[in-house]
Amino acid sequence: MENKEELKYHYKYPHPSVTTDCVIFGFDGTKLNVLLIERGIEPFKGRWALPGGFLRMDETGLAGAKRELMEETGFKDAYIKQFHTYTDPQRDPRERVITIAYYALVRLSEVRGGDDAARAEWFALDQIPTLAFDHDRILRDATAELRKQIHFEPIGFELLPEKFTMSQLQHLYEVILGVKFDRRNFSSKMLKLGLLTELEERVPLVNKKVAFLYRFNHKSYAELKEKGFRLEF
Amino acid sequence: MENKEELKYHYKYPHPSVTTDCVIFGFDGTKLNVLLIERGIEPFKGRWALPGGFLRMDETGLAGAKRELMEETGFKDAYIKQFHTYTDPQRDPRERVITIAYYALVRLSEVRGGDDAARAEWFALDQIPTLAFDHDRILRDATAELRKQIHFEPIGFELLPEKFTMSQLQHLYEVILGVKFDRRNFSSKMLKLGLLTELEERVPLVNKKVAFLYRFNHKSYAELKEKGFRLEF
């Protein structure tokens, strides 16, 4: 799959370039964050952009997006989902570039720096600078998709550490959905779903009280999914 | 955008071809149908396939899908939605082809024959032959998307004539979702949403009874959507 300097691929009709872009969400306990890359080259040199790159000829879109994710965060098996393909002929000033967009959910606490030399930084969702290309739009769409998807799949857990308290979980849902829940109702609803395992372990809070710790129960989720269920919030 | 015989587009890296495929759903009053095209050329010559074609360099994916829809059904403004992009490097035996897939909902009663010389036919969803390429998979995914989407948007009305009876609407929902509803509950739930306008007109049934006719009320839907609402079925 390597290439010479000369232009070696010839087509009768023009072919667009195809890239994958990856919206990587992380939750810091307070806010939803997104990983952005500072562009080192024109166009939009110096502007922030979503991690992404050209799709290789022998890899699927998913593999390309996972490669990006790996390069930037070191994560290999995070939740990742294709959500839209952007095809505006003018979206890249150089040439026609179609991008297949994915979003990924990672545990912020477990992220290590990427292999990549490029400058990468986490931004809170409400403090995003103006992005390169049409990435503002892509990011908005990704956020909307995430909100929609959380009604069908318990993807929130992908953003939390393995062990978490009920209020951490509630904060996450509140941040993603932009609403407030009653503590008691949220807790009982969550527990009733049967997707949480309560751990023996407790965690000390700032005020020396302890809070229960829970873990997401993948097994009962798999069983529930078999039967088909709805996650209502 | 015209071209000579020689190969005039040169790239340093290989570029995939990009096509759009369009899953066109229609409802005949009993079953969900899909429009298929019989392939006239290799590969898969003689096999049925989804309508689709190469994306032109100056059109968006949506425009390409709409062009396909127009050519096959004469419809210009049907409901149409991008749902997934297929990127398996082996999905086309000739060369690498990425396809952006859309589904469209049309009123079967209003479809006129397409401009296209190709042989096109409607197939009931439960009588689909083996399709060319990975179109079986694409069709399965489109059906799943449709089922999912109907929980959020009243897209069912796109498949019915402008005026319809409550039982037509119910049959449609039952076919799409694969469940049975109680007549009385379905009706009262639907009416409570406030999206239907009851018409003066009645329609005579086989047995000379008359049934109420309704029309989808786009205006109250727009208002409801403003406030945000959920369509539960």
Added chain:
DNA sequence: TCAAAAGTGTTCGCTATACACCCATGG
């Protein structure tokens, strides 16, 4: 002593669901 965060249970109202009878017609 005051603010912050967590644990705990009950009540009320709404809605989903289940269900039965009447009527008109065509066969």
Added chain:
DNA sequence: CCATGGGTGTATAGCGAACACTTTTGA
């Protein structure tokens, strides 16, 4: 007279939403 299809209303159970008090401790 029976089968078909449509119209209509009620009763019950379960769920979502609202809500208050206690405890511990750090400031």
